Amino acid sequence: MGNQTPSPLDDFLFDLRGYLILENAVDPEHLKELNQQFDNFPPLETNEWWGNAQRRDYTKDTGFELHNVVEIGKPFECLIDHPSWIEYVRRYCGDKDSYFEGLFIDECIASIRRSGGHHPVHSGGYRVSLRCLYQYMHEVFRCGQCNIILALTDIGPGDGPTMVVPGSHKSNFPHPNAGDYDAGDRMNTLEGAIPVHLKAGDALLFVDGILHGGSSRTNDGERRIIIYRYGPAYTRTRYGFEYSKKLLERLTPAQRTILDPVPAIRPPRQG
Ligand SMILES: O=C(O)CCC(=O)C(=O)O
Incomplete structure (x- = not known):
């Protein structure tokens, strides 16, 4: 399959809303392999390492989150430059048509959410960091970070869908009811927020500067997603993870x- 490229309608909707849904982004065979990898994750404690990956839950409510998951195996490696989205992220956050085009993945995570779990609301255009910024200027996109959330399970009502506030990547005001991330405030009832329902294999692409979070899961079972965060090539990983030489x-x-x-460049070894 050749690389999918953003259409004029994609650009229009991405600019307007701050997100796109890429349906059937990953084929059923790849989806099965990814789910098998999830089935075989060891029962890690928070902060426990597994090779060069580490369980590091964002908050006490988000559930199992395995960071640096690209280290775990081939099915995760194929996602790095996946044909369904690589040209999208190149266009939106790859510094296209600049002296320094390119991408970097600064976080990649496998996430399992169970009943009761959620991810508090965060981000939004108001006083956004450069890293999360949405920008279009001089006929080019200059976003600081675009995320791919790939659904490995169907995510419908009660499954804890990601929620976004469409258009909030351009907000000039804070949402008065967004609450406090560190206090774990939930976004389920936030005015303007909508749930993004996905089928297994669909991907949500969004600029990190949109107000977003994960609504409370109320159903039994697991919500499984993979998050890859892309940004310009000169950035570095968020928490200091390094990709291994082996990988x-x-x-x-x-x-x-x-x-x-x-x-990295280093001077020649002495002696
Ligand atoms: O878990 C979710 O649905 C949302 C994840 C999220 O907020 C993030 O990746 O920044």
Whole structure:
């Protein structure tokens, strides 16, 4: 399959709302492999390492979150430059038509949410950091970070869908009822927020500067998603994770360029 490219309608809707839904982004075979990987995750404690991946839940309510998941195996490596979205993120946050085009993945996470779990509301255009900024200027997109949330299970009512406030990536005002992330305020009833229902295999692409979060899961079972966060090539990982030499060596050149866009240079060894 060739790379999918954003259409004029995609650009219009992404600019207007701050997000897009990419249906059937991942094929059923790949989906099955990813779910098998989830089935085989060990029962890690918070902060426990598994190779070069680490369980590091965002909050006490978000549930199991395995960071640096690209280290775990091939099905995750294929997501780095996946044909369903790579041209989208290149266009929206890859510094296109600048002296320094390129991408970097600064976080990649496997997330399992169970009943009661949620991710508090956060972000939004008001006083946004450069990292999360939405920007379009001089006929190019200049977003600081675009996220792919890939659904591995169907996510409908009660499953804890991600919620977004369409258009809030351009907000000049704080949402008066957004509450406090650290206090774990829920976004279920936030005015203007809508749930994004996905089928397994669909992906939600959004600029991180949109107000968003994960609504409370009330159903039994698991919501499984993978989050890859893309940004310009000169950024670095959020928490200081480094991609292992082993991983970088086994990637394709195109994938390696995304995880290690500016390989370190050092003076020649002395002696
Ligand atoms: O878990 C979710 O649905 C939302 C995740 C989220 O808020 C984020 O990735 O920033």
